[in-house]
Each structure stands twice: as structure tokens, then as C-alpha cells.
Amino acid sequence: MMEVSPSENVSLREFGCEQTLLSRPDGSASFVQGDTSVMAGVYGPAEVKVSKEIYDRATLEVLVYPKVGLPGVRERSQEQCVRETCEASLLLSLHPRSSLTLILQVLHDAGSLLSCCLNAACMALMDAGLSMSCLFCGVTCAISTEGEIITDPTAAQEKESRALMTFAIDSKEHRVMMSSTRGSFSVQELQQCIAISQKASEKIFQFYRDSVRRRYSKNL
């Protein structure tokens, strides 16, 4: 198993998050990572269409809307990744025969879009007050042509990179829930990236905690 030396510092861009910023959805959040920004809204549990009804759990639908144009094949594959990650962390069996809808609107893509979508999704689900077995966060790693690993890359760094990997990490045991990769890489590089992402995820979960704490300390 690969171990990352403690000297290897994980640098992430500036984070920002705002919850309950929309009035109509049951839960909403916007998540900002550097210049990348995604807005998320959750509706549910609500009535479900008979054709989509699942008898023992809620049906989760994820919709990803790009900044310009209509959603295409790439968005479908992102939707699948986000949906299955949320399905694994949400306790869907608490709401049988009902529907949950998660809408992700991309406001700006400046790299690490999928991880930003995952983070926004998690914050919105939290805001909606849905029961979850664990939280999750998204981390993107790029491997540059020199073999250097960059966490949370910008769009320019993504373009120059030899390989790009996005992981969703759970908060309970920091294991990999979702993995989506581009480019070719060695097994060692993969394990290294996973280890770095697990380290980075701690920072993100700390940020989740801080932002929720800040929000509730304001309300009280």
C-alpha cells in the first residue's frame, strides 16, 4: 500500500459555501472552489411517478445543467456518478415510494467540476435535512506531464495534465465511493492519488463542519 509522506502538503483552492439560499427547494447550497461554482437544489421526499416508483426506497433523480446549452452525454455520465454516490450515502429506505430530485446548475467551470458538483450535492442534501449514513466529498487530482500530483486543479492545469482522476470519499472511513478517471496512469500513481485525496478530504470535511457551525451559530 502506498503511503504519502507527511511533508507532501495538499493544496486546495479557496472554498466557499452558502446554504439555504433558494426559497423554493427543500434544501439548497452553492459551492465554490476557486473560480468553479455550482448551485444545488433538492426537492423531496415528494410524490413519485408510478413508472419510477421503487417499492422499498425513494427514487433519486439527479439533473446536471451546464452553464450554456442543453445537457448532453457528458452530463448524463456526471449525473450517474453523482446519483449513485448520493444513493449510497442517503438512507433511501426511510422514504419508500417517494421521489427525491437533486438539481445541479453549473455556474462556472474552472476545473475540478465533478468534485465541486459532489460537494454542492452533499451540502444541499444536508440542508434538506435528509438522513444520511455518511457524508461524502469530491476531490480531483491531476498528474502533470512531469509526474507531479496536483490536487484541485484549475481548467488550465487539467488541460495540460497527463491523467485526471476524481474521487468521492466518504466521511466514515475515508474510503473511495466514486472514481472517474481520464488518461492513463500506473497502479502506484492511482494509489498515491487516492491517499492524497483521502488527506484532502479531511480538509473538506473540516470545512463542511465549520460552515455548518457558522450557519447555526448565526441563527441561534
Added chain:
Amino acid sequence: MIFSYNLPLYIYIIITSALVNLGLFLFQKENCRPDGRELFEFRTTTLNIGSISTADGSALVKLGNTTIICGIKAELANPTTDAPDKGYIVPNVDLPPLCSSRFRPGPPGEQAQAASQFIADVIESSDLIKTEDLCIERGKLCWVLYCDIMCLDYDGNILDACIIALLAALKNTQLPEVAVNKETCLPEVDFEKRQRLRIHRHPVGASFCVFDDSILIVDPTAEEESLSTAHLTVVTDEEGRLCSVHKPGGTPLSGEKLQECINRATARQREIHKLINKVLDSVKTAQ
């Protein structure tokens, strides 16, 4: 009696699905699956290359009951302005209602679109074909390879079968020679002289399913897929490099388990590479 007639339908469904789950669990205790395979055993892979005579390249793959056919159609086109020295490859995965009752007629569903995107990502990541090879004249003429992949029988693990079908079909593809006439500036195609495509890498996938966060099985059937809690597809090439580690959500997986999957995927790559070469040789000797 539980099976009295006045119980609502969904209770019956819950009972039957619980029985199925229990059944699978008992099988896995014995390290054996309902169809008699071991946990890390693939179904029999059958490959037929050059099945469609009207296509430029084709292959039919069977993984147990799962049947995938892939046809390659080459067309001449203008290169895009941002990549004037490159041709392009357009993969498309079709899951028609014919292959399973879970697919409805109409526009492609999420699974078909996600599979198409996955295949496109594998082609791009693995450098299977250098798109520069498809360029005929810089900025003016290039080849477009339409890779149509169709599922004829859906019994789980279509991604692995799709990659094998695509790779075998591309290895079978022969492009006619094209020369651009200097005076008329029109392309002249010589169908008599055909050349094989250069395949630089041989990516092969291996798909896994996770049960109860701990049990891993390889090459799931449709039934196993619908009962599992997570899917994972690992694509490796002949140098042991990873081209894709695709896990669209589901229950978390530890690094050790992932390593197990990668090791199995590398072994699978060798098996399939050998199989494709063997079938190609037999096709050549038949000609």
C-alpha cells in the same frame, strides 16, 4: 400462512427479493455463484471477428449470454479547425428494447449514454488509435470512424463486452487508400488497396460488483448487477497501465480491495489479448 391471497403485491415482492438475497448470500458462503462460477471467474468469452461483411470492421462478442456486436464505418470528412491534423472516432452504444425488458423504445436512456461516454473516454485515455493516423491531408481531409456498438442480449457486464467488441472490430478494420487529386481537389478512393488500422494499445476491461461492502465478484450477470451495492470497471492495457478506473458511486471500497481488482484486470487483459490475436490469425488463414 405468509402466502395468503389478501397480502398487498409489494409484500410479495419484498419476500421474494429477500429470498433471492438470502440465496445469493448462501451461494457466496461457499465461494460459488448461482451459475456455478467462482467469485473471480469470468463467463466463457466467445469472439467472432468480421461478422458484418458490409462494415469496414466488425466483431461479435459473447460473455455468457451477454451478446454485443460492433461495426466500424469509416467516412471521409473535414478535420475540425482546432485539430487540423487529426481525424476522429465517434463511438455509440445502443441498448435497444430487443436486448432486455428494462429498456424502452425511444431516445437512449441514461445507461446507454453513460456507456457511450465511458467508451469514448477509454478510447481517448488509452491512445488505442492515434487520431493523427486518421488524417489524410492536413486541414482538408480525414477519416471519421463511427463505432456502432449494439447490445443484442443483455445479461450484465456490457462494458467489458463493449470494449472487447470495439477492440476486435478496430483490429479488423481495413481502410481503403485515398489520394487527393491535385487538379480537381477531389478525393479518389481506391477500394482495392486496403490497409489495416494501427492499434497502439490494447485496453481490456474487467468489471466487478460489490455485495454487502465486502464480497467482490467479477463479471456480474444482470441479476447479480441489480442486487449489488456498487459496480467497478477497471481498464488496463498490455503494459499494465490503467486506462480507466470507473466506479460510479455505490458503497465505498478500500485501497486493498481495489488492488485485488486491478490484479484480476491485468490477468484478464492478457487472456483477452491472446484471444483476439488467436481469432484474428484464424480469420487470416481462412482468407
